[in-house]
Amino acid sequence: MAVWKGPLSYIQAYPSITGAEMYKVDIQADTKDAAVIEARRNREKQRQSRIFNARYCKMGVDVESLKRQVEERKLRDEAEKQRSEAFDAYRVRYDKIAQMLEEEECQRRKQLNQAMVEFWEREQQPFMRREWDIHDPDAARKDFPARVSDDDPRCGPSSMQRFDGEDVNAQAKIKLQKELNKLTLGHQISQREKDLNDQKYADILDDKKRIELDLRALELTRLEEECRKAKAMAVADFNRAQAAEIAEQQRLAHQREQDDNFTEIHNHLTSNILMESPDLAQSVMGSHRVITSSWKGMTRAQLEAVQKTQAEQCKENQRLREEERQRDAEWDRQRHLADRAAMEMDAQEQNFRQQLRKGLDDYNRELAEAQKANLQYLEKEVYTNTPTAHYYLQFNTSSR
Helix, strand or coil: CCCCCCHHHHHHHCCCCCCCHHHHHHHHHHHHHHHHHHHHHHHHHHHHHHHHHHHHHHHHHCCCHHHHHHHHHHHHHHHHHHHHHHHHHHHHHHHHHHHHHHHHHHHHHHHHHHHHHHHHHCCCCCHCCCCCHHHHHCCHCCCCCCCCCCCCCCCCCCCCCCCCCCCCCCHHHHHHHHHHHHHHHHHHHHHHHHHHHHEEEEEEHHHHHHHHHHHHHHHHHHHHHHHHHHHHHHHHHHHHHHHHHHHHHHHHHHHHHHHHHHHHHHHHHHCCCCCCCCHHHHCCEEEEEECCCCCCCCCCHHHHHHHHHHHHHHHHHHHHHHHHHHHCCCCHHHHHHHHHHHHHHHHHHHHHHHHHHHHHHHHHHHHHHHHHHHHHHHHHHCCCCCCCHHHHHCCCCCCC
């Protein structure tokens, strides 16, 4: 059995723990309890604000989501309206095209009928027919009379001019008339059949023409779409060609400017004013100064010195670039190492979280078992009496 020996014994047993540290631990515990109480109060206030808010309790819906759905529905309706308007515009356009094609077909048919009538009037006159001499109403007037006079040379001495009641060619005339009537009737029958066939052929042509107009409308629609695409491609090609032409003109202008500059420099270098002796260009102000109006340029030694300096500068630049490249490589290596270290730390943190989660799950399981046992104890040992009406009146007085 453990015996309480007072705080002195604990201080003697644990000399590393001072009184200040002990009181500091107590203060931290009080602060932690106060923070827990304050957090509990805040949660209670938030719970009350949710529970006693009649709007959320009665409606039970997400108003913002409903507003967003209404806006989306309006946008869909507007898009559908624009789509319908576009379809209506296309429908009106195609109707206009069909009307134009129909009017064009009517004009073409009218022109064809007019040309047919003109052909009939020009090439198929009644007097041009083969049997016109039979149906000519002026045939009797155009024919020669039986005799002109009594001394008509067509009549001989024994010729008799006329006999009452005698017609030698009556049977031949009747037969000829019957044949002519038969030929006329056959011609009328064939003409009737031809007209019926022409009408049937015209109906077939109308049907085919209507189908052709529909196909032409579809073809025009397709050609219009292809034309629009071709136009867009042509505009793009034209823009590219124009841009290339402008770039080429700029390049040529720049080249001409460079050529003019080089030509001017060459003319200045080879002019008489610059071909004088270099001694004349020395200034009296010092050997490092020259007379610009008489100076023809640097000597070969000076040019070699400048080129040598430029070569040294190039080597120095290469060395600097190499150092910068090595420095960038070192930075990349350090960054790679840092990334690997971060990945390892992430893996360690993930492992620690898994272990912590596993411990928390075990603790929650034990807590659930304890709560289950406590619930069984309450149901079997504590809550054995039946609640009365007075028991239910104590609810809904707070958020709990």
